[in-house]
Amino acid sequence: MWVNILKQLTLEMCVFVLFTFLISSIFTYLWVTSEDSAWLLGFAWGPGIAGIITAFLFRKKISGFGWSLGNVRYLLMSYFTPILYCLLIYGVVWLSPFGSYGGFESAYITSFPTMTMLGFLLQGTLYAAHSAIGEEIGWRGYLTPTLLQYCSPFQTSLMVGILWSLWHYPIIVLGLYGTDVDLVYQLICFSLMTIGVNFIYTWFRVKSGSLWTGLLLHSSHNLYIQHVFNPMTLNTGKTDYVIGEFRAALAIFGLFTVILVLLNKRTFNDNLSKSIVL
Numbered sequence: 001m002w003v004n005i006l007k008q009l010t011l012e013m014c015v016f017v018l019f020t021f022l023i024s025s026i027f028t029y030l031w032v033t034s035e036d037s038a039w040l041l042g043f044a045w046g047p048g049i050a051g052i053i054t055a056f057l058f059r060k061k062i063s064g065f066g067w068s069l070g071n072v073r074y075l076l077m078s079y080f081t082p083i084l085y086c087l088l089i090y091g092v093v094w095l096s097p098f099g100s101y102g103g104f105e106s107a108y109i110t111s112f113p114t115m116t117m118l119g120f121l122l123q124g125t126l127y128a129a130h131s132a133i134g135e136e137i138g139w140r141g142y143l144t145p146t147l148l149q150y151c152s153p154f155q156t157s158l159m160v161g162i163l164w165s166l167w168h169y170p171i172i173v174l175g176l177y178g179t180d181v182d183l184v185y186q187l188i189c190f191s192l193m194t195i196g197v198n199f200i201y202t203w204f205r206v207k208s209g210s211l212w213t214g215l216l217l218h219s220s221h222n223l224y225i226q227h228v229f230n231p232m233t234l235n236t237g238k239t240d241y242v243i244g245e246f247r248a249a250l251a252i253f254g255l256f257t258v259i260l261v262l263l264n265k266r267t268f269n270d271n272l273s274k275s276i277v278l
Contacts, residue, residue, distance in 0.1 A: 051065075062141075066141055074208035078208070104232070128218070141214075157261070165195060
C-alpha cells in the first residue's frame, strides 16, 4: 500500500513541479523579450496555477488549500513577524560596522507623517499581496498540506523551502531579480534565507489552518525589507554584502532558524502534528 502511495505522491509532485516551472518560464520569457517587469505577476502566479491544476487532476478539489481566514490572532501575528525579525536583524547591522541607521526620513514610506505613512504601508502591503498570493496558493495552499499527509512538518518545511528557492533561480540568474553582487553569493544567501523562513511559514500554515497567514508573511516580508529597512540603512562601505534578501544578514538568520529547528526537531514535529487538519 505504502509503495503505491509513494508512487502516487511522486507522480503528483512531479506534475506540480513541471507545471510550476513551465508556467513561470513562459512569463519569464515574455519578461525578458519585452523588457517589461509587468510580466512578474504572471511569473509569480506559476505555483498557484500549477497547484490548482494538480489538485484537480489528482484530488478533484481545492477545498484543502486553507481558504478560510482562520484565527485573527494568527493573521496579525503573521503580518508583524517579519517586522520583528527585521528589527532584530537590521538592529544588529546598525550596531555593527556593516551599516548604520539612517532614520525614518531615509525611507520614502516612513518619511511622511504617521497617518500618511500608515496609508502608504497599507497600500504597499496590498500591492505586494497581488503577486504573493499566486505563490502562496501554490506553496502553502497546495504543496505544504499535500506533503504533510506523508511527511513530517520538518521534512515538509525543508522540501518546500528548497523548491521555493530553486524556483527563483532563473530570474536571479537572468538578472531580473536580485542585486549586482556576485551571483553565486546571491544564490547562496537567498537560498539560506528562503529555506529558513519557510519553517516559520509552515508553523503559521499548520497552526492557523489558513493560507492567508502565508500571504501576510510574504507581503510584509517583501514590503518592509525592500521599502523600509533597506533604505533606512546607510552604506558604510560593506553594507551591499550584508542587507537585503540576497545578502548575509538574512542568510544568517535563515541558517540560524534551520539549526534552531533541527536541534528541536522532535518538539517542532510533535507540536505541529497535533495541529494538522487536512
